[in-house]
Amino acid sequence: MSPRTDPNPPDEDLVIGRQPSPPEADTRHLHRLYRALGHERPFYGFPDHLGQVMGELAPLLGMFDSQGRDPYARNRFDLGTQEYEEEVLRYFAALAGASPDEAHGYVAASPHDALLSGLFMARRGLPEPSAYISEQAHYEVVRACELLGMNTVRVLALPDGTMDAVDLRRQRRLRLGAGALVVATCGTPLHGAADNVAELRAAVAGLGTVRVHVDASAGGLTAAHSNHVSSWSLAHGAHSITLSGHGLLGLPVPAGVSLVRRDQIPPTTTGMTMPDRLVVGSRGGLAALLLWARLRSLGRSGVAAMVARCQDLAGYALEQFEAAGVSPQRSPGSLSVTFACPPAWVVDKWRLEVFGGRARITATGPMTHAAVAELAADLSAANSGIAA
16 A cells, blocks of 8 residues: 555644744744734735734733633632623623613624524524525525524525515515524625614514524624614614624734623523523633723724724725726725726735625725725726736
């Protein structure tokens, strides 16, 4: 038998071997990676203040915190970090239009974990529910519903990227015998559009038991501070919501927030709050502490100013790309701008995200007016047939 060969042999400098590696060499490797990812990749998604954030929050990486309880529970084993998480939840509940007494939640290790938990809680008590999901929803929504064993019904989207309320009502009328979980989106992957929660609830009124969950991981923080008011939150009739903020706030790790109306939570049956109220068991407390520290350093006014700056930059990009002749599109208030996909040399140079025949940028991170103008110049050159 011939020896097996690895079709993709590893970089010898990265192999984890039997003996310890020289720590100085590994440190140099990681520093090179940090420089490459943090400073040499335009539009990669790392915020321009990440170095500052790391300097401020680095001490938190030297502690261990494993949460195994409800964020609102207190006992003698509490390490003192739960109150920080509770304050983060209070902040996000207010953004979503609810008081702390109205919403229960927790800080998850990622938006996907928060989404899975939110959908799990939203479907409880519904008889064999189907999940009604827009064709413009994030693929993670479909994956989460599959993990929960839910039947998914795809609903048409309007040209602006929002869920079609007429098609939702049509699809719901076909399945009146089962429960319905409508998954709205605030910040669709391509357009950055926000579904109208109040309109969607009105569309299915009188058609049996319906609950609405909002995936606002991509757009909730922006929508809450936007001059463009949209119907997207708990205040507009949602039963539960998933939020996030690590991308815009510049955290070095992902973080998600799951909020559920307290009247949707069944009484506990095991004598422990965590198993009945959350999907996860033990979880790290680092994400909550990082969110708390970052939000404290900015304050509500600082977050609002950051959103306003990013929205202004997205508006500027729309103008520049229109002048470049690449048919840009942007939903009202969104930080995302899509445009006709340029040649490969432009995509590679700017590391653009591409969806079918459209490319996208999101006005966060290291993006500046100067960088947008330079990208627009490349787009204009490519549109005129000029190669790099």
